Amino acid sequence: MIAEAAEAQAREAVAALxxxxxxxxxxxxxGTAPGRCTLVGEHVDYADGLVLVCAIDxxxxxxxxxxxxxxxxxxxxxxxxxRDHPAAAGDIGDRLFAAALALRQRIDAxxxxxxxxVVASLPEAAGLSSSAALIVAAMISMLRREGRALGxxxxxxxxxxxxxxxxxxxxxxxxxxxxxxxxxxxxxxxxCRDGSLERVGWxxxxxxxxxxxxxxxHDVGGAGYAERRxxxxxxxxxxxxxxxxxxxxxxxxxxxxxVLQRRARHIVTETERAGRAAAAxxxxxxxxxxxxxxxxxxxxxxxxxVGTPTLDAVVAAAVAHxxxxxxxxxxxxxxxxxxxxxxxxxxxxxxxxxxxxAARVGEGRPRSWVLRPGPGVAVTAADVVR
Ligand code: GLA
Numbered sequence: 001m002i003a004e005a006a007e008a009q010a011r012e013a014v015a016a017l018x019x020x021x022x023x024x025x026x027x028x029x030x031g032t033a034p035g036r037c038t039l040v041g042e043h044v045d046y047a048d049g050l051v052l053v054c055a056i057d058x059x060x061x062x063x064x065x066x067x068x069x070x071x072x073x074x075x076x077x078x079x080x081x082x083r084d085h086p087a088a089a090g091d092i093g094d095r096l097f098a099a100a101l102a103l104r105q106r107i108d109a110x111x112x113x114x115x116x117x118v119v120a121s122l123p124e125a126a127g128l129s130s131s132a133a134l135i136v137a138a139m140i141s142m143l144r145r146e147g148r149a150l151g152x153x154x155x156x157x158x159x160x161x162x163x164x165x166x167x168x169x170x171x172x173x174x175x176x177x178x179x180x181x182x183x184x185x186x187x188x189x190x191x192c193r194d195g196s197l198e199r200v201g202w203x204x205x206x207x208x209x210x211x212x213x214x215x216x217x218h219d220v221g222g223a224g225y226a227e228r229r230x231x232x233x234x235x236x237x238x239x240x241x242x243x244x245x246x247x248x249x250x251x252x253x254x255x256x257x258x259v260l261q262r263r264a265r266h267i268v269t270e271t272e273r274a275g276r277a278a279a280a281x282x283x284x285x286x287x288x289x290x291x292x293x294x295x296x297x298x299x300x301x302x303x304x305x306v307g308t309p310t311l312d313a314v315v316a317a318a319v320a321h322x323x324x325x326x327x328x329x330x331x332x333x334x335x336x337x338x339x340x341x342x343x344x345x346x347x348x349x350x351x352x353x354x355x356x357x358a359a360r361v362g363e364g365r366p367r368s369w370v371l372r373p374g375p376g377v378a379v380t381a382a383d384v385v386r
Contacts, residue, residue: 006032006059006380009119013063017117020075024065024115031140032061033377035128036178037209037339038330039187039281039289040296041274043304045172047232047267048193048243050274052200052281053174054373055182056209058122060133062096064141067113072097076118086113094167095131099138102162106154109146116141123367125217127331132175135159140377143384151386152378153195156180170226180385182376189278193245202373203284207325209371210318210342212354214310215364216335224334228263228304235264244268266303270296290325290341297328297338306333310362314338317357321350339371 010030017028034055041051067073073082074093083089086097096116103109116138124130136159143150150158159176163169177190181197189198232244239255241247244267252264273292280288297315301307307315311329315338318327323346330339342350351368358366378385 005121006061009059009061009121010063013061013117013119016075016119017063017065017115020080020117021068021073021115024068026065028063028065029141029144030061030063031137031142031144031377031381032059033133033137033140033179034059034182034374035122035130035133036175036182037128037211037371038174040277040292041174041190041270042296042300042329042331042333043228043232043306044244044267044270044274045174045190045192046229047236048245049267049271050278051174051190051192052187052274052277053178053182053190054187055178055376056128056371057374058128058369058371060118060120060122060130060137062134062137062141063117064114064138064145067115070113072113074116074118077124088167092118095134095163096138098162098166099135099159100142101166102158103139103142103146106158106161107148107150109142109148111142111146114142123213125336126213127329127333127336128211128213129175129179129331131163131169131171132159132179135162136176136179136377140381140384149384149386152180155377155385170229178376180376181378182374183379184375185373187278187281187373189274193243198278200278200281203282204286204289205284206344207286207341208344208347209339209373210347210350210354210368211330211337211339211371212314212318212351212358212366212368213337214308214314214335214358214362215366216308216310216362217364222334224306225332228306231260231263232267235260239264244271262303262305266299269299286325286341293326293328293339293341294319300329300333304333308333308335310358310364311335311338313357313361314354317353318342318350321353322346324350
């Protein structure tokens with residue numbers, strides 16, 4: 001089913017390419033990558049933390065072919081950009097062109113100027129990692145064109161380089177690792193201290209993940225995210241520790257106060273929760289997983305202060321809905337989506353309740369989905385990801 005949907009989306013992307021730039025004798029190549037949903041472990045990937053995460057069945061497809069005029073072109077959701085050089089310019093071409101530059105720099109790939117088209121079921125700027133998915137999908141399409149292959153870890157590192165160094169977004173490794181390395185019917189426990197990954201079997205039966213995008217765009221490149229990163233680093237310095245993994249909540253209470261105490265408390269307790277959530281998932285204990293997700297959401301709201309009134313209202317509506325076991329904001333926050341773990345029969349009602357809350361409090365156009373944990377590109381693009 002997932003493969004059929006991917007094929008249909010790939011055909012759509014090729015049609016979008018031809019629609020935007022006309023017919024060409026050059027064959028188009030496509031790449032598809034999924035979004036991700038963090039279960040527990042938000043805002044700790046840049047602080048040596050543990051993250052429990054899965055890829056999801058909402059995806060981005062990029063179609064590419066060599067440019068007819070030597071310029072870089074891209075089209076996505078009705079927006080069109082063109083430039084002489086693939087450098088970032090603050091538009092929808094940035095991540096696509098950065099993918100090409102990163103492959104040139106990291107593996108000396110001879111990627112020429114390209115025409116590119118994007119088609120997605122994954123919503124943009126919704127906290128479900130559309131940025132990393134876009135970069136990875138673009139890289140897959142280019143690797144196919146070049147007849148090159150990359151190891152999973154190298155691909156994730158190249159995608160992170162593209163987003164962080166070339167586009168200039170100060171993100172951590174979470175999104176790129178999960179988009180690349182997630183497995184079907186499993187979550188990943190990502191240890192951001194040493195980069196190791198552990199597969200956690202999806203032991204839950206009869207419950208699903210529901211996500212609701214508030215329609216208020218989040219912005220991981222924005223000031224709030226960068227400020228949280230600075231505060232996390234400053235708190236660690238004041239704790240005189242080499243890593244947050246050496247620190248516990250008591251140490252944080254004793255050594256820090258005010259805002260930095262709250263930020264550090266979130267980081268330390270969130271990593272503990274992620275470890276416990278992995279154990280709950282492995283044991284098939286959906287009630288415990290739900291509780292840990294709700295606790296994570298409270299910590300993000302109160303200690304890390306990345307919630308918004310709309311996200312708070314959506315989470316509250318989900319948690320109050322019969323059959324919902326827990327809910328939290330997902331991704332960087334400051335807008336974007338909330339996710340809930342819900343008894344399957346209650347999913348439709350919970351979606352309606354979450355959307356209604358978002359429409360009541362927010363300004364965007366809310367949308368919701370039942371998310372299924374899906375495979376990353378190391379599985380779906382095994383021809384170019386070793
Ligand atoms: C964004 C960033 C990630 C991570 C999350 C918060 O998605 O890209 O690196 O920091 O926010 O967990």
